[in-house]
Amino acid sequence: MPAPAWDTIVVGTGGIGSAALYHLAARGARVLGLDQFDIGHDKGSSHGDTRAIRLVYFEHPDYVPLLRRAFELWETLNGEAKTPVFQRTGILQSGPPEGEVLTGLVRAARAHDLPMEQLSAQEVRKRFRGFSIPDHEQAIYDPGGGFLRVEDCVRLHCRLARAEGASLQTGECVRHWYVTGKDVTVETDRNRYVARRLVITPGPWAPRLLPVFAPHLSLLRKSLFWFDPGDDCYTLDAGCPVFLFERGNRTFYGFPAVDDKGLKVAEHSGGRPVASPAELDRHVDTRELEDATLMVRSYLPLAGHQLSHHTTCMYTMTPDGHFIVGHYPEIPQVCVVAGLSGHGFKVASVRGEIMADLALEDATRHPIGFLSPERFAAPA
Structure with missing residues (x-):
């Protein structure tokens, strides 16, 4: 069987998907991003001009190490932007x-x-x-807190990903995906693609694209x-x-x-x-x-x-208000981020880095155990 055309496919290029696309491309992966809408669209959860970012986090103290890295990455992204995407206001x-x-x-x-x-x-x-x-x-x-310019973050990550060699197809709706041997096949309303790894960051389309979690979302x-x-x-x-x-x-x-x-x-x-x-x-x-x-x-x-x-x-x-981040249960070729519960955009930068870690290395240095998909793998 010939090698797949792609190392990794990213389904959904909103806040987290666009960051994953960039980090994968920056590490030299042959990566394809797929989105049913234009980049920076207003149909999902990554729009509305601004999102808050804060280090002192009342939802759970375990987010703080992730937020430290997110702040670093947003600051770095500012260096690539004409207008800062991260604004520190307190x-x-x-x-x-x-x-x-x-x-x-x-x-x-x-x-x-x-x-x-x-x-x-x-x-x-x-x-x-x-x-x-x-x-x-x-x-x-x-x-130290402030806000992120949402659509600008998405567009900038996509632009930088393309500059690193990523391909990006918009206007293609993913119908379904399935494992084919060691690889993963993704079928859209236009084409079929095969990759070694699949990253799914579907936003509100998670119940359809991640059926094992649907009862919990x-x-x-x-x-x-x-x-x-x-x-x-x-x-x-x-x-x-x-x-x-x-x-x-x-x-x-x-x-x-x-x-x-x-x-x-x-x-x-x-x-x-x-x-x-x-x-x-x-x-x-x-x-x-x-x-x-x-x-x-x-x-x-x-x-x-x-x-x-x-x-x-x-x-x-999600039932507990915390994210789902990690490998899809029993399918190590597939990595997911879902169920962001209204407070996920601020860590989109580090979530993209984590998805690149998992897709390329099957592990990450970041502490994501408390966000494990396994807590929702059983029937609701």
Whole structure:
């Protein structure tokens, strides 16, 4: 049997797939990227202009070593960009002292000796003009955090991958994949490709392309809103930080106004279930808009309330809220990243490096044991 044309095929070239494509190509692999849409599209989970990146991580302290490497890689990527894809602004996060956010931040900071500043509500109001949190709440300021320009990250990784010799086919929908001896075959609506290794980073298409995990994955519709900033204190140029507010059992987050769209605000909690990406409702949800507007009025009192832009995206959720990263169960030729649960883009750079490690070397130095696919390999 002749050798396959490709060392590795990457299915899905969003945030993580584009990074994997680049790292594989940079190591000399013959690599092909496949995506059903154009690069930087708005149909999945890697769009919406900005994503937060922070080292002090309330979700789980085991992410911190991965985030350290992610920061390094984003800084390196900045050197290849006309406009920085990673912008350090600091992140202000607030909530009740006993809440999930603040207790998780303190736990991560202590476990990894990370710098942070604990602030009272009065100190927040004094230091950050335009921000107001209730007197019974507190805040933590992470000076190293900031945001990533999502679509720019994807496009830049793809451009660099091509410069390293990668091939990239867009407008091709992957129908299915299967093992053929020691190799893997991928069939699209146009062609058939064979490679020694397969990397699948499917975003919200994971339930279809990764059937063993389908019983454990669910899709949530998420709305992103942009408001008139109202006051220049909420602009990037004025030093406005990225922000996150825990309010009861709900969490909202947002970004400074970085362009003419305005001040971006969204809810991290909640979300409406979606059966499949094809069924995503992209219209403005009046209740969600009202909730976002109320949050702006309460915590950002100088901001305008006029909606200037809106879009939707999807979270692909796992039961425990943590990623799936590693080899597909019982098929070592296939490596996967799925179920990013609404907090995965910030580590896309290092996830791409990890996928290259696994595809080329079957192992990685990065600590990914807590994200093992095996925890969801059994029936739900």
